[in-house]
Amino acid sequence: MLELRGLTRRYGDHLAVDDVSFTVPDGAMVGFVGGNGAGKTTTMRMVMGVLAPTAGEVHWRGRAVTRADRSRFGYMPEERGLYPKQPVLAQLTYLGQLHGMSATHARERSADLLERFGLGERVKDKLETLSLGNQQRAQIIASVLGDPTLLVLDEPFSGLDPAAVDQMSELLREHTAQGVPVLFSSHQLELVDRLCDAIVVLSRGRVVAQGTSEQLRATxxxxxxxxxxxxxxxxxxxxxxxxxxxxxxxxxxxxxxxxxxxxxxxxxxxxxxxxxxxxxxxxxxxxxxxxxx
CATH class of the missing domain: 3.30.70.250 (Malonyl-CoA ACP transacylase, ACP-binding)
Structure with a gap:
């Protein structure tokens, strides 16, 4: 289980994230929603260790998260992290190796996922030659390589067509079925409502509501x-x-x-x-x- 305990982040006088606390249970999908500038990306970066919190802690499996723990997390950042001038399969294979996979396993796993997402014929193409939607598919594949113990995804459905949304949803459900906690942000509230076991609403850096869809509706x-x-x-x-x-x-x-x-x-x-x-x-x-x- 992922647990955020009073996470706070200041930039000078600006309080970007203010005492944020919630949990992502094993095998659960939690939607993280809020307007632009609400603090979602900053919170996710603190979970991943990209940013240090001003106050508060991130706990994983009942203890403070470590660098070794984070090395097993799958992360999809807001700013996509793949190399535009590198062939898709080659860089996915490299990223898989960074997660501890053998080169052969990483290549096979990457090729299987590319085929699944309709990119089987584009494996040797440079990333920049793909459409934005297909680049998004490749970024999603990068986040799930290496059998992640946790998935933290910042706007994973952005730019995807309906077929790709269904493929992505199925992929996430496969991971939660294996007990993997999933935290993702999205502006597509109907999709969040349909997919998620729980929802956390952030506004001006603070959690203003959280619970299941039924619990939120009951309020x-x-x-x-x-x-x-x-x-x-x-x-x-x-x-x-x-x-x-x-x-x-x-x-x-x-x-x-x-x-x-x-x-x-x-x-x-x-x-x-x-x-x-x-x-x-x-x-x-x-x-x-x-x-x-």
Whole structure:
């Protein structure tokens, strides 16, 4: 398990990361979301040892992380780290050797992954001749070479087409199925919602929300949409109900609890026909905008 304990990073008077704490359990995929400048990349760099924290600690398997531990981590940085003028397979093989693989094993593993990601015919091409999406594929392959014990990926889905997103998702699930913790950042909130076991929301360097999608949704206000066969203006006087909006026969309301919602429904039925009475479940994007405002 990866554990961040009060990670803080200052640049002079600027507090880039402020007391960030969360865990990435074994076999879990955790999405790290936040706006530009929220502190996600800085946090990931501290996890990997690229930056030293001003305060706080990174723990791995119950103890302070070591250089040897980090040598087994798979990392995909925000600024892509492959060499543009080197052939793809040659440099992936080299990177695999840096992770302790034999040259033969590194070459075979790299070739297999390139084939899997549709780059089997481009193994001798220089990286700079590939499209940006294919360069992203190569960078992803570099991060998973060497059987990593942890994956830390900064915007791994950026620039990928839908087919590559599916391939990447499958690859990550294969690693979590083997017990590997995965932490990745992304602006694609629907994808994070679909893939992740837990989500950490960062805003202005601080964790403003964390938990499963269901837990985050449970923090949202209880909200219903009521549509009747007549004007719904009467809901403004309903007890235990805050009216968000009324438009003719449709009202958007926030009951104080489920009992207030049931009373509202009974009152609506007594006044005439009810066409709809539905709980509005917020999307992750809506929750994010609410907590990160």
């Amino acid at each position: 949202a206000p209880l909200r219903y949409r009521l549509t009747t066969t007549h004007d719904a203006g009467w809901v403004r006087g309903a007890p235990g109900v805050t009216v968000v909006d009324v438009d003719g026969p449709t009202a958007l309301v926030e009951p104080t609890d489920e009992e207030a919602a049931e009373r509202l429904l009974l009152d609506a039925v007594a006044r005439g026909g009810v066409r709809e009475f539905a709980r509005i479940v917020p999307t992750l994007s809506e929750i994010y905008r609410e907590v990160a405002a």
